Amino acid sequence: MKIIVDAMGGDNAPSQIIKGAIDAVNEYKIDILLVGKKDIIEDELEKHNYPENKVEVLNADEIISNEDNPATAIRRKKDASIVVASNALNEGLGDGLISAGSTGALLASGLFIVKRIDGIDRAALTVVYPALDKPALLVDAGANTDAKAEYLYQFALMGSAYMEKVLGVDRPSVGLVNIGSEKGKGNQLTKDSYDLLEKSNLNFYGNVEARDLPNGIVDVIVCDGFVGNIVLKLTEGMASMIFKTLKDEFTKDLKSKIGAAILSPSLKNIKSKMDYREYGGAPLLGTKKPMFKAHGSSDAYAMKNGINQLIKFIEKDVISSIEENIF
Amino acid sequence: MKIIVDAMGGDNAPSQIIKGAIDAVNEYKIDILLVGKKDIIEDELEKHNYPENKVEVLNADEIISNEDNPATAIRRKKDASIVVASNALNEGLGDGLISAGSTGALLASGLFIVKRIDGIDRAALTVVYPALDKPALLVDAGANTDAKAEYLYQFALMGSAYMEKVLGVDRPSVGLVNIGSEKGKGNQLTKDSYDLLEKSNLNFYGNVEARDLPNGIVDVIVCDGFVGNIVLKLTEGMASMIFKTLKDEFTKDLKSKIGAAILSPSLKNIKSKMDYREYGGAPLLGTKKPMFKAHGSSDAYAMKNGINQLIKFIEKDVISSIEENIF
Numbered sequence: 329m330k331i332i333v334d335a336m337g338g339d340n341a342p343s344q345i346i347k348g349a350i351d352a353v354n355e356y357k358i359d360i361l362l363v364g365k366k367d368i369i370e371d372e373l374e375k376h377n378y379p380e381n382k383v384e385v386l387n388a389d390e391i392i393s394n395e396d397n398p399a400t401a402i403r404r405k406k407d408a409s410i411v412v413a414s415n416a417l418n419e420g421l422g423d424g425l426i427s428a429g430s431t432g433a434l435l436a437s438g439l440f441i442v443k444r445i446d447g448i449d450r451a452a453l454t455v456v457y458p459a460l461d462k463p464a465l466l467v468d469a470g471a472n473t474d475a476k477a478e479y480l481y482q483f484a485l486m487g488s489a490y491m492e493k494v495l496g497v498d499r500p501s502v503g504l505v506n507i508g509s510e511k512g513k514g515n516q517l518t519k520d521s522y523d524l525l526e527k528s529n530l531n532f533y534g535n536v537e538a539r540d541l542p543n544g545i546v547d548v549i550v551c552d553g554f555v556g557n558i559v560l561k562l563t564e565g566m567a568s569m570i571f572k573t574l575k576d577e578f579t580k581d582l583k584s585k586i587g588a589a590i591l592s593p594s595l596k597n598i599k600s601k602m603d604y605r606e607y608g609g610a611p612l613l614g615t616k617k618p619m620f621k622a623h624g625s626s627d628a629y630a631m632k633n634g635i636n637q638l639i640k641f642i643e644k645d646v647i648s649s650i651e652e653n654i655f
Numbered sequence: 656m657k658i659i660v661d662a663m664g665g666d667n668a669p670s671q672i673i674k675g676a677i678d679a680v681n682e683y684k685i686d687i688l689l690v691g692k693k694d695i696i697e698d699e700l701e702k703h704n705y706p707e708n709k710v711e712v713l714n715a716d717e718i719i720s721n722e723d724n725p726a727t728a729i730r731r732k733k734d735a736s737i738v739v740a741s742n743a744l745n746e747g748l749g750d751g752l753i754s755a756g757s758t759g760a761l762l763a764s765g766l767f768i769v770k771r772i773d774g775i776d777r778a779a780l781t782v783v784y785p786a787l788d789k790p791a792l793l794v795d796a797g798a799n800t801d802a803k804a805e806y807l808y809q810f811a812l813m814g815s816a817y818m819e820k821v822l823g824v825d826r827p828s829v830g831l832v833n834i835g836s837e838k839g840k841g842n843q844l845t846k847d848s849y850d851l852l853e854k855s856n857l858n859f860y861g862n863v864e865a866r867d868l869p870n871g872i873v874d875v876i877v878c879d880g881f882v883g884n885i886v887l888k889l890t891e892g893m894a895s896m897i898f899k900t901l902k903d904e905f906t907k908d909l910k911s912k913i914g915a916a917i918l919s920p921s922l923k924n925i926k927s928k929m930d931y932r933e934y935g936g937a938p939l940l941g942t943k944k945p946m947f948k949a950h951g952s953s954d955a956y957a958m959k960n961g962i963n964q965l966i967k968f969i970e971k972d973v974i975s976s977i978e979e980n981i982f
Contacts, residue, residue: 460896460900470834473834473841473842473843474842474843505885507797507800507880507881507884507885507888514800514881515800515801515879515881516800516801518881537888537892538884538885538886538887538888538889538892539888539889539891539892539895540892541889541892542889542892542893542895542896542897543892543896552842553834554834554841554842554845554882555881555882555885557834557865558832558834558865558882558885558886559865559885559889560865561834561864561865561866562865562866562868562869562886562889562890562893563889563893564866565864565865565866565867565868565869565870566869566889566890566893566894566897567893567897568866568869569787569869569870570869570893570894570897570925573787573925573928574921574925577918577921577922577924577925578918578921580921583917584917584918584921586917587914587915587916587917587918587921588914588918589914590910590911590913590914590917591904591905591911591914591915591918594904594905594907594911594914595904597904598897598900598901598904601900
């Protein structure tokens with residue numbers, strides 16, 4: 329198996345990305361194709377020990393940043409690492425692609441270069457939602473801001489396939505993000521989507537209210553990309569605000585510092601419960617070949633874990649499973 | 656000034672509701688009209704000291720609960736406290752109405768009994784969003800699940816009038832909940848709403864990403880009722896999940912308990928920063944006469960504070976201000 333790695337994408341690229349990829353080569357016995365500026369990558373590679381026959385480099389001179397307009401950038405920057413990597417995936421130079429770079433550029437590359445699975449109307453961004461103790465896959469996390477019920481059904485189907493095959497969840501439960509738990513609640517989209525999901529073969533839990541999301545009651549959280557992005561960012565914003573406030577309060581005087589020192593293991597424990605770095609990211613779902621979005625802030629550890637998820641994505645053939653179930 | 660109080664609505668009705676109303680009579684020198692089961696109200700009134708000429712009771716034998724379908728219930732239960740109270744408001748028996756009962760029933764009473772201000776297309780539920788240190792009014796918190804840009808503009812206008820007149824904010828800033836900060840981001844609704852808000856005379860801040868909401872960067876948060884409800888419930892859910900996790904961790908052994916005891920003032924301080932009981936609730940905006948939703952869990956203190964806000968809502972004539980600006 330060969331994994332294509334966008335070596336230039338992410339806050340800690342290229343050094344941590346390449347280190348994570350090399351760690352994955354050593355641990356999982358895979359091959360990798362590193363895509364990016366060849367001289368920079370080769371300098372980085374010199375710092376590591378690895379079987380040289382398992383690591384290849386493919387040159388790409390440009391980079392698409394978060395400031396670029398993704399759809400425009402992938403057309404104009406033909407030599408950007410994510411574009412070259414996506415073309416390599418298309419040409420069969422690897423079995424799957426991972427990038428910690430611009431989410432929009434990965435999505436645009438998926439849509440315009442790798443292309444959608446036949447029968448799938450829209451590709452979706454996903455994210456492992458940091459619910460307490462139990463991970464859930466949030467689909468769509470931001471790709472489709474105006475959606476139809478059919479899209480949401482397909483998101484549920486793809487998310488279920490991924491959670492079952494890659495995270496080993498038996499009959500993943502699917503929750504529809506809504507503003508009430510009873511059938512008939514919500515806006516036109518959620519009412520229509522409820523009907524479709526209820527009739528499907530999926531393990532439909534029903535509506536999930538936003539207040540219950542942090543407690544992790546379903547395996548797949550389905551919503552349109554607008555709502556998904558709001559849910560994701562507000563979850564992060566609340567956690568960040570509360571932990572910052574705790575920190576401010578706990579360091580404001582000596583007495584507080586002593587209390588905080590005593591509670592330090594507890595505080596670390598809580599933070600780790602909400603740290604999903606171990607999943608390394610989440611898939612782009614709906615493309616013809618496996619594409620995986622690593623966190624933008626990925627370090628080598630997160631990158632290695634992302635590659636591990638991508639390996640399972642490929643091995644378990646999630647895409648065939650989606651293709652078989654979509655018609 | 657006379658305030659109409661739904662004495663039967665809320666988790667702590669009628670005892671805490673009536674106590675709060677009596678406290679308001681004594682503190683703010685207003686008159687009140689208590690609506691509900693006359694014998695029960697009179698039994699409660701006997702527990703308190705107050706000027707008897709300032710308190711009246713209007714009998715209403717039924718109650719609309721959270722389990723009732725609001726629109727159906729206000730038609731069928733003609734003798735429900737919220738229906739009788741709304742009719743009393745219409746007939747000029749009081750200057751404004753407050754209820755801690757079913758939000759849906761208050762909204763339905765506003766729409767079908769008190770009716771909308773001419774020129775206002777939709778009434779909106781609001782809530783004081785518990786941002787850090789600075790309150791913001793979230794409009795719409797759940798009344799209109801499918802909205803148009805024109806509605807969102809009107810929500811912004813009404814929210815601004817309320818924040819300026821009642822909470823004394825000079826030129827309140829208006830933020831549009833969106834999934835990116837730049838113009839052009841979002842779904843069709845937010846793109847269209849951005850254009851309208853930008854052209855308006857309001858103090859439009861621009862888009863606000865969900866991750867920034869807990870930090871309180873604008874005075875009026877505008878969105879459709881679906882998104883507003885998601886934002887509100889997720890904010891509550893995250894706070895509740897994190898504080899529950901903190902409590903579990905901080906009480907798990909003796910050492911943790913000692914640390915937590917030392918930090919107890921800090922922890923209380925943090926919780927109080929996120930406790931908006933002092934505002935007592937928030938208005939229903941868009942009706943011809945002032946209607947105010949107190950928290951369902953209101954105690955006497957919250958109820959008295961809600962009445963205080965309603966007094967300002969009436970005194971500052973927010974409704975005239977909306978009427979003058981809507982055309």
